Amino acid sequence: MKSKTNKKVIKAAKETVFYLFLTTLIAGMLLPVYFIISLSFLSTREAYQYPLPLVPAIKTDMELGYGERGYLLSVWDRIDKEYQTVLDTADLEKMEYYIKSQLGTKITEEELLIETSRLENSDEESIFFTKPRALLNNYDTFFTVTRDAVPALIRSLQIAGLTILISLSIGGLAGYAFARYIFRGKDTLRFSVLFVRMFPGVAIALPMVFILAEANLYDEPLGLSLIYSVGAIGLTIWITASIFMGIPVSLEEAAQVFGASKFQAFMKVTLPLALPGLAASAMYIFLGAWNETVAAIILTQFKPTFSVVVYQTLLGASGQVNLAAAGGISMAIPAIFFTFFLRKYINRMWGGVKV
């Protein structure tokens, strides 16, 4: 009886240690991600502070007093634990703009007017007031101020969609041939995935400028998706072959026994069964096309993709780290969303893949 409870205790202890270990691992892996998310919510003033605040503020404490030029605005500094003067102006419109752009807090001119009259009517040297932070301010600014952000987002979706269409149709056919037939050149095709990757992608993007210009596809979504498909088709062949191998040939043969043609058997039996796996490989292709930046920088001019816009916010002259973080996170959201579904199909996609 005693040894039984002992065993239980040992088991529970082991599990605790195991899950503690997992938590540490997750924390270590995702710590950088946490900071970029946190940064995307920080106000511009706080984003450039050192040490950087660990969590975004949810409210802004402000102090209003009299300055030389008008009203003196001070703001509570969470690091130094004191009110710090940031602005001296009589212009309430300017103050409103400052509070929005630098402190990431929304306040109307009327509200400021109320606060100033409260100050005028009191005997105190200054008054205090608190406003909730506009947490999504950076996202808001990124999409409204950054020229092109929304059209670029739409273009990126278009490009990803076209890449999926091209690579899945062309690569899927070859993947099926790979799974079901023995033919000459099969090994060459199997290694083609590797061949295509052996030549640096950046180096190909440059001659592609001329090839695309010839076809009037330079700076067009279709042109870029044609380039992305070069890399994507190879992996799609591997992955779709793996998916089709997982569906028994006997099912197709059975359909043929009942009078279906080979094509009908494929359409009515194999394709529906392969559909979830194919959807998963579509998501995989999406990730590649959506995240790609380098070829997009080289092959676009007036019609940048979303990744290029984020890249420019990050490195451009007007770049601001908290805005770039907001752009990067908005870009990561669809990618992470698809990854959530992808994890169930890992076995189907890669299970049959062999060099």
Add this chain to the structure above:
Amino acid sequence: MATTKPKSLRKIWGQATPYLLILPVVIYYAIFWVRPVIAVIIGSFTDASGIFTLQNFVMVFNDESFFPALYNTAIIVIVSVTIEFIGALFLALLINRKFWGSSIFLFLMLIPMALPAVATGAMWMTGLTAHGWINSLLYYLGFLAEGEKIYWLGGLQQNQLKLLALVIILDAWQVIPSMMIILLAGLQNLSEEAKEAGYVFGGNFITVLRKITIPILQPTIQTAVILRLISAIQIWLIIVLLLGFGRLPVLVERIVYYHEEVPGLDISYQMAAGYTIIVSVIVSLTALLYLRVSGAFKKEETV
């Protein structure tokens, strides 16, 4: 006679099916891969006026950053592929134990793979500056005194090893998940009986791993490693995002450097083309060597 003809036609048709199915891929590669590749190859063997020359390669070998680039690339490839393989295998083995919550754990571990390069770039750039979040965190944790800072990206030429280590760690962070999913798929197809047999005959975790799991997993490991090897030799973006051009030269960074940074120079295109060909030759030779050593070709012959 009349009845055999359609039959043989159908037979020919049947034999042609696989070729028809792969025809679109062949055409596609011919237009969008072979053509630009040939353009670069021609560019590497001609001078600015289009006359055949080997001068481009001589210039590349005489480029003062060529050997540092080669050396840095070699170190990154050897160390990072090793680290990434061990990390990925460890994670795959862990997730394959199918504990409570393993599916969510898998999802969380896949997040670095899903992040776009610009997002990770922003993440490390804001982290590694002197007033970035890494130093802030170290300060909060008490490892750094007030006003004390670590200059992660600072330091001069002699501190290349530190920069190499940094690049390898950041690269591993992002790449381990994509390697892990391939290994995990292989593990999921592994029969439990083989492993159980190993335990029955007195093996411990390590011996079962060494003598049973890894040998059966061999083809999967080949797939994961070869894909990684090929892209590790071509690492550059994270380096340029963090350090700019020239601070830690690697081979593909040189291609982009000559194309993007010095396009005014007469020989910049030739240099870029020359570097491109050298990189592709190195990648192909490494890949072939790996496949030979790991026995991928032998297996084919026996099948």
